[in-house]
Amino acid sequence: MFHRECGFYKTSYEADQAILAFPIARHAVIGLTLLFLVVVPLFASDYYLSNLSLVGITVVGALGLNILLGYTGQISIGHAAFMSVGAYTAANFAVKLGLPFYITLPLGGCMAALIGILVGIPSLRVKGLYLAIATLAAQFIIEWVINHTPAISGGVAAAIEVERPVLFGWNLNSSLELYYFVIFFAVLAIVATTNLVRSRLGRALIAIRDQDIAAQIIGIGVFRYKLYAFAISSFFAGVTGVLYTYYLGIATYEQFTIITSIDFLAMCIIGGLGSITGSVLGAFFITLLPMVIRIVMESVGPYFMDPADLPTIIGQLRLMFFGGLIMLFLVMEPEGLNRLWLNIRNYFRVWPFSY
Amino acid sequence: MKLLRTLGFAAAATAAMAAANTAQADDIVIGMMCDRTGVTAVTGTVLCPGYHDYIALVNANGGIEGCSVKANEVDIEYKVPPAVEAYQRFKSDGAVLVSPFGTPMVAALLKTMEEDKIPGTSAGFGTAAAANGEKYPYMFPIAASYWSQTAAAVQFAKDKFEGDLNGKKIAYVFYDNPAGREGIPVITELAKQEGFDFRTFAIPVPGIEAGPQVLDITRRFRADFVIAHVFGRAPAVLLKELKRSGYQMDNVIGFVWAGSEGDIAAAGGWDVAEGYNTIQFAGVGSNYPVLEEIRAMYKANGEDPPEEMASTVYYNRGVFQAAVHVKAIENAVKAKGSCDVTGTEVRDGMRQIQDFTLGGLVPPLKITEKDHEGGGYVRVFQVQDGKYVPVTDWYRSYRDTVLRLLEEEHKG
Numbered sequence: 001m002f003h004r005e006c007g008f009y010k011t012s013y014e015a016d017q018a019i020l021a022f023p024i025a026r027h028a029v030i031g032l033t034l035l036f037l038v039v040v041p042l043f044a045s046d047y048y049l050s051n052l053s054l055v056g057i058t059v060v061g062a063l064g065l066n067i068l069l070g071y072t073g074q075i076s077i078g079h080a081a082f083m084s085v086g087a088y089t090a091a092n093f094a095v096k097l098g099l100p101f102y103i104t105l106p107l108g109g110c111m112a113a114l115i116g117i118l119v120g121i122p123s124l125r126v127k128g129l130y131l132a133i134a135t136l137a138a139q140f141i142i143e144w145v146i147n148h149t150p151a152i153s154g155g156v157a158a159a160i161e162v163e164r165p166v167l168f169g170w171n172l173n174s175s176l177e178l179y180y181f182v183i184f185f186a187v188l189a190i191v192a193t194t195n196l197v198r199s200r201l202g203r204a205l206i207a208i209r210d211q212d213i214a215a216q217i218i219g220i221g222v223f224r225y226k227l228y229a230f231a232i233s234s235f236f237a238g239v240t241g242v243l244y245t246y247y248l249g250i251a252t253y254e255q256f257t258i259i260t261s262i263d264f265l266a267m268c269i270i271g272g273l274g275s276i277t278g279s280v281l282g283a284f285f286i287t288l289l290p291m292v293i294r295i296v297m298e299s300v301g302p303y304f305m306d307p308a309d310l311p312t313i314i315g316q317l318r319l320m321f322f323g324g325l326i327m328l329f330l331v332m333e334p335e336g337l338n339r340l341w342l343n344i345r346n347y348f349r350v351w352p353f354s355y
Numbered sequence: 356m357k358l359l360r361t362l363g364f365a366a367a368a369t370a371a372m373a374a375a376n377t378a379q380a381d382d383i384v385i386g387m388m389c390d391r392t393g394v395t396a397v398t399g400t401v402l403c404p405g406y407h408d409y410i411a412l413v414n415a416n417g418g419i420e421g422c423s424v425k426a427n428e429v430d431i432e433y434k435v436p437p438a439v440e441a442y443q444r445f446k447s448d449g450a451v452l453v454s455p456f457g458t459p460m461v462a463a464l465l466k467t468m469e470e471d472k473i474p475g476t477s478a479g480f481g482t483a484a485a486a487n488g489e490k491y492p493y494m495f496p497i498a499a500s501y502w503s504q505t506a507a508a509v510q511f512a513k514d515k516f517e518g519d520l521n522g523k524k525i526a527y528v529f530y531d532n533p534a535g536r537e538g539i540p541v542i543t544e545l546a547k548q549e550g551f552d553f554r555t556f557a558i559p560v561p562g563i564e565a566g567p568q569v570l571d572i573t574r575r576f577r578a579d580f581v582i583a584h585v586f587g588r589a590p591a592v593l594l595k596e597l598k599r600s601g602y603q604m605d606n607v608i609g610f611v612w613a614g615s616e617g618d619i620a621a622a623g624g625w626d627v628a629e630g631y632n633t634i635q636f637a638g639v640g641s642n643y644p645v646l647e648e649i650r651a652m653y654k655a656n657g658e659d660p661p662e663e664m665a666s667t668v669y670y671n672r673g674v675f676q677a678a679v680h681v682k683a684i685e686n687a688v689k690a691k692g693s694c695d696v697t698g699t700e701v702r703d704g705m706r707q708i709q710d711f712t713l714g715g716l717v718p719p720l721k722i723t724e725k726d727h728e729g730g731g732y733v734r735v736f737q738v739q740d741g742k743y744v745p746v747t748d749w750y751r752s753y754r755d756t757v758l759r760l761l762e763e764e765h766k767g
Contacts, residue, residue, distance in 0.1 A: 047447040315430035
């Protein structure tokens with residue numbers, strides 16, 4: 001229709017390797033950038049901005065898990081634990097040494113990556129379900145350690161209050177400033193992941209996912225690359241934890257329980273394994289689903305039920321939708337929201353012809 | 356395409372209905388976080404109806420000084436991000452008072468609420484430190500903190516042993532998370548003062564296994580008295596195990612989340628818990644005038660009172676919370692003379708609350724600028740013949756010690 005793929009000739013290697021090969025892709029990216037950096041902040045209320053900030057934070061975490069789960073094929077049920085590692089590292093450095101966020105954020109990520117490598121070591125020997133249990137153990141061990149080590153957790157309450165991020169003397173306090181703060185790192189994470197998966201490292205990870213023995217035969221050090229995957233994934237998780245800490249102004253491990261890990265797994269599965277668009281869509285979907293269900297039920301519900309029952313029903317509905325959608329996606333569209341998006345795109349790609 | 360079109364129509368219809376359903380502008384909005392699903396659903400499913408019933412009663416009686424109130428509820432599933440979303444929603448609804456539910460959620464919202472100048476309450480959870488109104492001007496625990504509860508529990512034990520705890524052995528059983536450990540500094544301090552021996556026993560998360568701890572308490576440590584700070588499934592398990600080991604139940608006292616009707620039913624019924632003492636920050640039982648009014652309100656509408664009313668521990672707490680909220684708004688409305696109150700005015704209204712007992716359901720609260728806990732009063736109810744019977748009046752103890760520890764906490 002408005003997009004033709006013929007007629008674009010690549011005359012240099014640079015052009016051939018460009019992330020956005022076609023003008024429509026460039027236009028779309030520019031459009032999305034304008035939408036999220038200019039239009040949304042101009043028109044959205046604090047409520048929507050704070051929701052989008054939460055989505056932005058989850059995007060980083062979902063991308064991290066997708067690198068491990070979708071690109072390398074290694075399951076992890078301990079993703080939230082790495083977030084708490086990042087959160088507490090950053091909080092401790094920020095409070096005890098007074099370091100600014102642009103130092104604590106990478107520090108939090110690196111600490112999570114280190115722990116991630118430790119947890120990833122069993123991945124050489126154990127696969128699939130067994131690895132799931134090993135990472136589950138990591139989740140509980142990390143939770144326990146934070147809970148019982150006042151030096152890390154900052155005392156009985158196991159919560160450390162952190163000042164809001166300060167950039168060159170400018171205190172990022174309002175919803176809008178925090179939104180930009182979060183969006184910056186979300187975009188950074190998207191760009192980094194996009195480049196990662198088309199690099200040598202990324203291709204090695206994909207080779208391991210598809211067939212690890214074959215990957216070893218063609219000369220990929222499987223163990224080393226699996227550890228890289230764990231490190232990178234945990235780094236993303238750590239950064240997610242740091243972002244949560246700065247966004248909420250507090251680090252508390254009770255936020256990063258096994259349930260959070262499952263939520264992130266659900267994002268990857270519903271969004272689409274091994275896909276960056278999928279991770280972003282999954283993060284949007286899981287974070288905003290409760291909100292959408294509530295808004296819809298609150299507006300439509302009073303027409304066919306007693307308004308007093310609504311609060312009860314909304315809570316249950318959300319759980320039902322959450323479980324039901326995961327099953328539905330697993331059965332009907334294992335490639336997730338990303339596949340739905342690709343179907344729509346491919347339809348319009350050749351429109352008005354059928355293929 | 357047909358599907359898309361249908362969806363489009365549905366969306367349009369929804370939007371139209373949503374527009375028709377928005378609240379009237381002159382309502383005073385309270386933001387109410389609730390846990391009807393998730394790990395703390397046991398509490399939320401009973402507490403929230405109590406809250407809504409009281410608000411409905413106030414509106415049925417003409418509102419607060421003529422202003423109608425609206426309690427917007429969001430189920431947050433005991434998770435932090437939904438709580439943040441819920442808070443922002445309340446803020447955009449123009450809420451003048453919010454009530455976060457759960458210790459981590461209070462912690463996550465503390466700062467934002469102060470920035471937005473919207474007061475909130477955290478009855479029965481949150482850190483004891485939040486009682487300091489000078490440090491946290493917009494957070495009101497309004498009920499006895501875990502520190503005050505620990506002090507009250509020790510006092511109860513002391514009265515039980517005729518005023519002398521010297522040489523006695525007290526077991527402090529707690530759920531192994533930050534909230535569970537909260538009482539330890541206070542009991543450590545009081546052990547020094549009173550000369551009793553105490554030991555802590557942790558029940559690991561998720562609190563479904565208390566057998567080894569109970570054996571330790573009853574056989575090895577041979578505790579004279581047990582203070583139980585447990586919640587979730589743990590109270591039922593603990594009661595069952597204590598009963599099985601033949602421990603004398605009237606030497607056990609549970610904190611505020613360890614003694615609802617639901618816990619006792621889950622432990623195996625009232626017989627199992629006979630003699631068990633529970634600390635409460637709101638009155639328990641059905642014989643309060645305000646509950647009569649709620650029943651009358653239902654009757655006037657030709658409905659039966661909700662079954663949640665039978666679970667009086669949590670239902671009454673919902674009523675208690677709503678009553679304090681309404682009282683604070685009432686104070687603010689009176690001071691201003693119009694329904695158009697702001698968060699800060701409601702905060703000041705909250706700080707004026709005293710001599711407000713609602714026929715015994717509310718403790719003798721006295722909230723001041725400095726003391727947002729309201730004095731830290733509790734009342735002990737004992738299980739006797741299938742119901743809760745008050746065995747003390749509203750009381751508080753070791754107030755000096757608690758305040759001194761608070762002071763140190765803020766310095767350190």
